[in-house]
Amino acid sequence: MSDSLWKDAWHRLLKNKLAVFGGSFLIFELIICLLTPWIAPYGFETQNLELTLAKPSLSHWFGTDSLGRDLFTRILYGGRISMTVGILASLVSVIVGVIYGAVSGFVGGKTDNLLMRIVDILYALPFIFLVIILMVYFGRNILLLFLALGLTQWLTMARIVRGQVISLKHKEFVEAAKSLGVTTRTIILKHLIPNALGPVIVYLTLTVPSVILEEAFLSFLGLGVQAPMASWGTLISSGVEVMEIAPGVLFFPALMLSLTLFSLNFLGDGLRDALDPKGARD
């Protein structure tokens, strides 16, 4: 795509009200996350054992958790972690998955077979052991968290992109480029990947929530954020325990996650439509 095409896409995106709304909300959230230490009404670890599982009130907007900590504050701090995890781990999975899948699908033949069998093997390795062993050697490094989360997600991404590329590569415009002597690299980067972006964006909007929730499982293995800090994933899972007694402890973090995902999906759909030059002609 040339510069003007990107510009067109940007203009089309700005015309999509839902996408603009989604994007603005995400930016708003990012700013809030950055400012959390200055705007949070309490410390995320400050306990008040006399006031556990309190209902929402003026002093505690979202109520308190089972150690009497302010839930609003904890959700703000949790957002910092979950947003970072969601963005970085998804990026890892997209970059690795898209390139891997595109190469595999385009080159085809023996290479495709080999690359896809490697994916099969990686699916089969017991993930828990992988994480436990990585932790023995690298400690509870935060980078390891993104790596471990990205590792699980890129496999399916690679398969989706590969499938897409295989169905695209026999199309006229690719054949034409090939006959014109355009290099493989250029064909993959300029023709195939942009045309496969639709499903990638959709799958990406699905990856973000699943890594955010999977982070809670990794913290079970001791990787990830350490208590008393909590992420949205761990807040939701501890909210389930008190679902019947104090529904707010589950409801508010789940609500925040949902709002974020709604925005992400609006933005994702908008991006896909904007990036699709064929769609624009309708």
Added chain:
Amino acid sequence: MGLSYILRRLLVMIPVFFLVVTAVFFMIRFAPGGPFSSEKKVPPQVLKNLEAKYHMDEPLVQQYFRYLGDLSRFDLGPSFKHSNRTVNEIIAEALPVSMELGLIALCWALLIGITAGGLAALKPNTLYDYIPMSLSIMGICLPTFVIGPLLVLVFGLWLGWLPVAGWNSWQDRLLPSLTLGFAYAAYISRLTRGGFMEIRHQDFIRTARAKGLTETQILTKHALRGGILPVVSYLGPALAGIITGALVTETIFNIPGLGRFFIESALNRDYTMVMGTSLLYFSLIFLCNFLVDIIYVVLDPRVRYE
């Protein structure tokens, strides 16, 4: 594509399978802790006795070849945790349960997912789009460990219509399969919608439209085949995952399926069971992805396997 392709693909499985066995076998031994470490520490003498009983006193390479030997006779060995059962027996007992749960859940997922996604793609940016897609986002945000207890609370306890847990009658199947299927339905509906939206603009659909076919006809006759490709890609791992990855659902509803063994065996360092579950999962993934690749060709004749 022909028979030779299928044969080649199956033949490739043998060396790959061997690689998986080797990788997993040595990998799990590197994790700290062993099958016999427990809170009340086992005295050194007893530990020695235990290790001798399970041949763990032999050098690792010797153990590896012993395992390969057993494996060639389809013997996955005794479980460390469930000491009066073999891994074969446990899988034989638990796999059918998981298959049943997984397949019912998959039916729910496909039924709900494709209907909702197709509906949304047919009338994009209308209520038919917004409502199913919002529900699907809810489905993704409310993971199994929230949906399950929620369904139990509402249908099991408050309304009292369905059992809260167990795996005996047909009523027992409803809540867990819905719980498990819901998450997958959410994914499938989004992928379906995306796939259909993508294909709506492609040339052959334009041609069909020019011929005066209605949108519904286009959708069912033409778009369904091409638009469903991403769903099919996703289904390979998803099918394997839905059969083996039902850990949370199985624990919430106390179902004697295989999913719990995947995590439990790893946490217990039940080495033989970890090997068994990993190999089973690999075989499932391999077969599912294989099926998917074949379905690809059927759905989209432009795809060729050279």
Added chain:
Amino acid sequence: MPLSPAQSAVPQVLNLGNGGEPKDLDPHITTGVPEFHILMNLLEGLVSKDPKTLAPIPGVAESWKTSKDGLTYTFKLRKNAKWSNGNAVTAQDFIFSWVRLLTAETASEYAYQAFYIKNGKAFNEGKIKNPNQLGLKAVDPYTLEVKLENPTPFFLSLLFHHSLYPVHQATIEKFGSRWTRPENFVGNGAFVLSKWEINKVVSLKPNPHYWDKETVKLTEANFFPIDKHETEEKMFRAKNLHTVDDLPLEKLPVWQKDNSGVFKNHPYLGTYYYWFNCTKAPLNNKKVRQALSLAIDRDRIVRFVTRGGQIPATMFTPPGTGGFQPQSRLPKDGSQIAKAKQLLKEAGFPDGKGLPTIEILYNTSDNHKKIAEAIQHMWKENIGISAILFNQEWKVYLDNQHSKNYMVSRAGWIADYNDPNTFLDMFVSNGGNNHSGYSNTAYDQLIESAKKERNTTKRFAIFQKAEDILLEDLPVMPIYIYSRNYLLSNEVQGWHPNIEDIHPLKYISIATK
């Protein structure tokens, strides 16, 4: 099945939530509580326990005698005790079982329960090869003579432990490790194993050959392995279970307010504590350990965090263990903060300055996390010490704890038998379960002398001295004494809440409310 009119009114089927899936039902292999709950009904030892008072009552042995020096026990076996296949239970059966427990190839983790028997340890370690040299003798088929290494005052109480139950020789020789499958199982308890589906159910039926079968009322008992307390609680509410094994922490306040009588709460023989690693600075400094222990408010922890009627641990041995009432030596609440600060200053860390960040290790669980968070907060607020938390998956956590790769580590100890010895002999120098690296010769000598003392008053005085040393040196920081919190349907009769949580099914029946 023909039922008497009284029985036919209510089906005598008991459904129990039983925690985890049993590992096995071989009494020499299993180590867990869920297995014990089932085994105590399938097999019967020489001595049983009164379900109300926990006093030893006749089991397979109808009477017993102790020699003057306390080293020899002579058991008279009842002649009508039968295996579930009709064979008689004899003294030889017990000798076979205990030799099997001690044999190296059995690889029993509880072999040490028979180390009290003369030469038991030597035999297990292979130093003695001939089982005839063990202190076991069948005087005649119905008389068993047992010689001990030391006068072991809690020996009778030990006999209720599953590792010392008898097993059926012919069955084991025929089926090997598969003898515990329902189709093969032969036992001598009030019930027999009728069904065992993995992760689903273990079912028991009455044993038609049991000598006391008239007492047995139940026609069936189903033990459901349920990992998740939430699921168990919901099944109870849906009336699928008569009793649950445990309750979710967050549900305790709700059930405590319930006045239908189904909620049961009582102390339990176990202590929840933190290990201090005495081999590494700064926790090798006794004053730092004392300061940390004084700076927590145990009372607030049990009232607001655990909330299950636990007792603040101002001692290590749970009060009432084997009749022993230890003195309180630690503050119940945060009333000695000033002293804690003073100690910290004396140790060279005024207001915590210069003290490295304390790391608290715990195995992943919501309860452990909440307690660690509360303690972290208390240390910070009360004496200005910062701590960070580390959670690890169970086996990794055990590995680090056992190799002393930690600063502070969570732990809990549940009694193996009802005697203070099970709590206090843990801390002897180089003890297998002493993970703190703590060593004190005076303490070791006290524990050694308690083994030989037969006079209960004197023995308890020795244990009190040991407690005093322990709570002065503080290789551990006791936090609370465990409690049991569970639900029991009002229809269940003959179930007596007790400190050891023992509920033999033979006394239990179902009544309409």
